[in-house]
Amino acid sequence: MSTDVIVVGAGWAGLAAAVDLARSGLGVRVLESSSIPGGRARSFMDRVTGETLDNGQHLMLGCYRETLDLVRTLGTHHLLTASREPIPLFLDGGERASIRSVKLPGPLHMLPSLADMRHLSVRDRLRMGRAAAVVALAGLGDARRLDSMSASDWLEGPAGQSARAMKMFWDPLVTAMLNEEPRRASATMLVVVLREGLLAGHEPSRPLLPTVGLGDLVARPAVRAIQDHGGDVLMRTRVRGIRTRGGQATAVCTSRGDMEADAFVLAVPSWRIAGILDGAGVSHAVLEADRLEPSPIVTVFLRYRRPILDEPVAGLLGGRFHWLFDRNDIEPGPPRGTWSYSAVASAATGLVDDTSRDIADAAAGEIATRIPAARRSLVVGARVVKDRRATFRPAPGTAALRPGPDASGLGNLFLAGDWTDTGLPATLEGAVISGRRCADLVRGRPSVRDRPSKCKTARIPHHPG
Numbered sequence: 001m002s003t004d005v006i007v008v009g010a011g012w013a014g015l016a017a018a019v020d021l022a023r024s025g026l027g028v029r030v031l032e033s034s035s036i037p038g039g040r041a042r043s044f045m046d047r048v049t050g051e052t053l054d055n056g057q058h059l060m061l062g063c064y065r066e067t068l069d070l071v072r073t074l075g076t077h078h079l080l081t082a083s084r085e086p087i088p089l090f091l092d093g094g095e096r097a098s099i100r101s102v103k104l105p106g107p108l109h110m111l112p113s114l115a116d117m118r119h120l121s122v123r124d125r126l127r128m129g130r131a132a133a134v135v136a137l138a139g140l141g142d143a144r145r146l147d148s149m150s151a152s153d154w155l156e157g158p159a160g161q162s163a164r165a166m167k168m169f170w171d172p173l174v175t176a177m178l179n180e181e182p183r184r185a186s187a188t189m190l191v192v193v194l195r196e197g198l199l200a201g202h203e204p205s206r207p208l209l210p211t212v213g214l215g216d217l218v219a220r221p222a223v224r225a226i227q228d229h230g231g232d233v234l235m236r237t238r239v240r241g242i243r244t245r246g247g248q249a250t251a252v253c254t255s256r257g258d259m260e261a262d263a264f265v266l267a268v269p270s271w272r273i274a275g276i277l278d279g280a281g282v283s284h285a286v287l288e289a290d291r292l293e294p295s296p297i298v299t300v301f302l303r304y305r306r307p308i309l310d311e312p313v314a315g316l317l318g319g320r321f322h323w324l325f326d327r328n329d330i331e332p333g334p335p336r337g338t339w340s341y342s343a344v345a346s347a348a349t350g351l352v353d354d355t356s357r358d359i360a361d362a363a364a365g366e367i368a369t370r371i372p373a374a375r376r377s378l379v380v381g382a383r384v385v386k387d388r389r390a391t392f393r394p395a396p397g398t399a400a401l402r403p404g405p406d407a408s409g410l411g412n413l414f415l416a417g418d419w420t421d422t423g424l425p426a427t428l429e430g431a432v433i434s435g436r437r438c439a440d441l442v443r444g445r446p447s448v449r450d451r452p453s454k455c456k457t458a459r460i461p462h463h464p465g
């Protein structure tokens with residue numbers, strides 16, 4: 001195979017770029033340092049139970065337009081289901097609210113949710129409705145000014161949200177969506193995810209859940225697609241640097257020796273970029289990405305003796321864990337006679353250094369105080385997955401640290417990854433957009449994905465039941 005393009009990194013950004021390039025007839029080689037493709041969205045087998053676990057539970061939304069297009073291309077579209085509604089929100093002490101949307105244009109589709117938030121006063125709910133209308137119907141305004149403001153400054157200031165609405169709705173919602181607490185997250189990022197996702201309409205706002213591990217949804221089918229189109233994927237191959245001549249990259253230096261190509265896509269995490277590009281004469285703006293700080297996510301996979309949840313996903317309010325997912329429909333399922341769930345704690349800085357035992361106890365405890373059925377069931381197994389660098393912190397001012405795909409200053413080396421300037425927080429959708437945008441640049445085509453566009457309706461089968 002002659003190598004037209006080398007893609008470094010087999011996360012969703014690199015795989016999206018490589019699939020796109022291989023399908024357009026270019027000779028593609030993917031270099032990945034680890035032994036499993038998929039990056040932060042990879043699957044692995046739990047040796048004790050035989051269950052397929054993901055590097056943290058992931059949730060997609062109907063507005064993940066490019067991701068849905070990628071899974072359609074890979075033929076795994078049928079392995080995603082739209083979550084059944086209403087999505088319950090469990091409060092400490094057994095109180096319950098819900099998120100429920102109807103087929104109305106956004107943001108009117110969310111009116112039933114406001115009606116269901118009985119843990120908040122009518123006045124609080126009216127203010128939430130007003131804030132939602134402003135976000136959904138007005139433009140971003142002065143985006144730069146908004147990016148210098150924290151999400152909580154914006155919510156408590158111009159958006160007029162009360163202390164109780166912050167504690168019992170916005171804090172958990174923003175933390176779960178941005179992987180950062182509202183007081184430390186950029187207001188721009190919050191407004192973007194509300195506009196593009198939650199408030200964009202019924203279908204765009206629907207949570208989508210894989211019925212298989214993320215490895216079977218994207219990583220392995222993508223590797224197969226690249227190989228079927230004549231490309232190759234070299235695992236356990238670490239890129240250490242690049243060679244350049246006359247303002248162009250000529251080769252990557254790897255643990256297997258130097259490899260040449262006509263074009264390069266660097267799809268590694270932000271904290272690896274400087275190590276690879278330092279000394280290559282690239283623009284300083286790219287090396288600034290090193291200043292993006294990481295934010296951890298902790299996922300606890302719990303097995304119970306009896307079922308504890310009737311819905312595929314539920315929100316947990318007022319504690320350290322934010323979501324609870326039913327994993328019993330994910331193939332291959334949990335061992336016979338047990339019921340499998342995962343609890344997710346975003347922005348888990350205060351949790352990630354605890355022992356796995358303490359974290360699992362904390363998750364089981366928070367679930368038990370909120371969900372009555374969990375009090376009647378026994379936890380028979382737990383596995384804790386910590387990712388200390390799950391995403392970058394979308395802090396105020398971080399937009400300036402996120403380079404564009406062609407910011408390297410080398411004419412044939414492009415940057416992909418959830419941390420590049422997609423306009424979105426670190427998400428699967430941002431990763432896929434960034435990879436496909438690089439594929440467009442390699443082919444010399446005008447990129448249609450420079451900005452996330454308004455969501456289109458996703459046709460996804462609904463969760464059974």
Ligand SMILES: Cc1cc2nc3c(=O)[nH]c(=O)nc-3n(C[C@H](O)[C@H](O)[C@H](O)COP(=O)(O)OP(=O)(O)OC[C@H]3O[C@@H](n4cnc5c(N)ncnc54)[C@H](O)[C@@H]3O)c2cc1C
Pocket residue numbers: 008009010011012013014031032033034037038039040041055056057058059060237238239240267268269272276297298299387389390391416417418419426427428429431
């Ligand atoms: C626990 C957790 C939960 C999450 N939940 C969600 C969610 O619910 N919804 C959502 O949309 N997003 C979620 N995310 C974020 C999402 O997983 C990431 O945004 C996305 O996977 C990033 O993809 P990427 O390709 O940009 O980077 P990565 O996945 O980090 O891929 C980079 C790849 O480059 C490889 N690499 C690094 N250095 C080198 C080198 N020198 N040479 C060769 N290869 C190298 C790495 O091994 C890796 O495979 C979550 C993330 C985590 C960790």
